[in-house]
Amino acid sequence: MNVTQELLSRLLANQPVTAAELALLLKAQGKACELIYATADGLRSRRMGDEVFLRGIIEFSNICKNNCWYCGIRCDNTSVTRYRMTDEEIIETARNAQRWGCGTVVLQSGEDPFYTAGRLGDILRRIKEETGLAVTLSVGVRSRDELSRLKEAGCDRYLLRFETTSNALFSAIHPDEPFENRVRCLTDLRELGYQVGSGFMIGLPGSTPEMIAHDILFATRLSLDMIGCGPFLSHPDTPLAEKPLLADREIYYKTIALLRLLNPDAHIPATTAFDALDPDGRNLVLQRGANVFMPNVTPGKFRRNYQLYPNKPCVDEDGAACAICVRGRLANLGRPVGSGPGHTKRLP
Numbered sequence: 001m002n003v004t005q006e007l008l009s010r011l012l013a014n015q016p017v018t019a020a021e022l023a024l025l026l027k028a029q030g031k032a033c034e035l036i037y038a039t040a041d042g043l044r045s046r047r048m049g050d051e052v053f054l055r056g057i058i059e060f061s062n063i064c065k066n067n068c069w070y071c072g073i074r075c076d077n078t079s080v081t082r083y084r085m086t087d088e089e090i091i092e093t094a095r096n097a098q099r100w101g102c103g104t105v106v107l108q109s110g111e112d113p114f115y116t117a118g119r120l121g122d123i124l125r126r127i128k129e130e131t132g133l134a135v136t137l138s139v140g141v142r143s144r145d146e147l148s149r150l151k152e153a154g155c156d157r158y159l160l161r162f163e164t165t166s167n168a169l170f171s172a173i174h175p176d177e178p179f180e181n182r183v184r185c186l187t188d189l190r191e192l193g194y195q196v197g198s199g200f201m202i203g204l205p206g207s208t209p210e211m212i213a214h215d216i217l218f219a220t221r222l223s224l225d226m227i228g229c230g231p232f233l234s235h236p237d238t239p240l241a242e243k244p245l246l247a248d249r250e251i252y253y254k255t256i257a258l259l260r261l262l263n264p265d266a267h268i269p270a271t272t273a274f275d276a277l278d279p280d281g282r283n284l285v286l287q288r289g290a291n292v293f294m295p296n297v298t299p300g301k302f303r304r305n306y307q308l309y310p311n312k313p314c315v316d317e318d319g320a321a322c323a324i325c326v327r328g329r330l331a332n333l334g335r336p337v338g339s340g341p342g343h344t345k346r347l348p
C-alpha cells in the first residue's frame with residue numbers, strides 16, 4: 001500500500017491523522033489525487049446519500065461596519081452601491097425560494113447593525129409562519145443575548161466562518177475583531193442549541209498546505225453540523241487586490257474531499273466561489289465530497305452590489321433562473337434534489 005492509500009484507510013477507519021499527514025494528502029498529484037476524490041465521493045454517498053439539499057441564499061443587505069481585508073463589501077469600498085432589502089422583500093424572496101424547491105433559506109448580510117435581534121426576529125417569525133422553511137442566519141458576530149433571542153424567534157441554524165486558524169493571519173486581515181470573538185460566538189451558538197456551520201477560506205495570501213491542514217483539523221474539532229469553505233478570490237477594491245490563486249488548483253478541491261473524510265456526517269455545501277474558480281466548480285465539488293447546493297435567490301436588481309469577490313456567477317440572473325439552472329446541473333450529475341429541510345444528521 002502506498003502512503004496515500006494508507007492514510008485514506010486510516011481516515012475511513014476514523015483513526016486520527018496529524019496536520020503533517022493531511023498536508024501530504026493536500027500535496028497529492030495525479031492518481032493519488034483522483035483516489036482522494038473517489039474515496040470522499042464514496043463516503044459522501046454512503047453516509048449522506050445522493051440527495052443534494054438546496055439552501056436558497058438571500059443577500060439582504062450589503063451594508064457593513066467592518067473592513068475585512070479580503071471582502072468586496074468592506075465599509076471602505078466606496079465603489080459599491082449600498083442597499084437594504086425591506087422586510088416585505090425578504091419575506092417575498094423566502095416564499096419564492098420555497099416555490100423553487102429550497103428546504104432552507106439562508107439570510108446573509110454584511111455586519112449591519114440596522115438589523116437588530118428584534119428586527120431580524122420579526123422577519124424570522126414571519127418566514128417560519130408563512131413558509132415553515134428552515135432558516136439559517138449568516139450575519140456575523142453577535143452577542144450571546146442577541147443569539148438567544150434569535151433562537152427563540154425560531155432560527156434553526158447559524159453560519160459563521162472562522163476564516164483561518166492562523167492567529168497572525170486572522171488579526172492581519174480583520175482590523176475590527178479578534179479571532180477569539182468568532183470562536184466565542186461559535187461556542188455560544190452550540191450551547192444555545194443551534195445547528196452550527198463554520199469554515200474557512202482556502203488559499204488566503206501566505207497560506208501553505210500545512211496551514212490548510214490546521215484549518216481542516218480545527219473545523220473537525222468544532223464538530224460542525226455544516227462546513228462551508230471556498231477559495232479565496234482576490235477582489236480589486238481591497239487591500240488584498242492582485243493576490244494570486246494557489247499554484248496547485250487541485251488543493252481547493254482536495255480540501256473539501258479531506259473535510260468530508262474527516263466529517264462523514266456533516267453537511268458540506270458546494271459554495272458559490274467554486275464557480276468563480278472554474279465554470280463547473282460547484283459540480284466538481286459535489287463529486288468530491290459535497291452534498292449541499294446554495295442557489296442564489298436574491299432578487300436580480302441587488303446582485304451586482306453583493307460581490308464579495310470578482311467573477312461571482314449569476315449576478316445578471318434572477319432567482320428563478322438559478323433555481324432552474326441548479327436542477328439541470330443536478331440532473332446531469334444524476335443526483336436528486338433533497339426533500340425537506342435537510343437538518344443535521346449529528347446527534348445533539
Ligand code: SAH
Nearest residue numbers: 070071109110111140161231232233308309
Ligand atoms: N458578514 C457575515 C457574512 C460574510 S460573507 C460574516 O462575517 O459572517 C460570507 C463569507 O464570504 C465570509 O465568511 C468569507 O469567508 C467569504 N468571502 C468574503 N470575501 C471573500 C473573497 N474575496 N473570496 C472568497 N470568499 C470571500
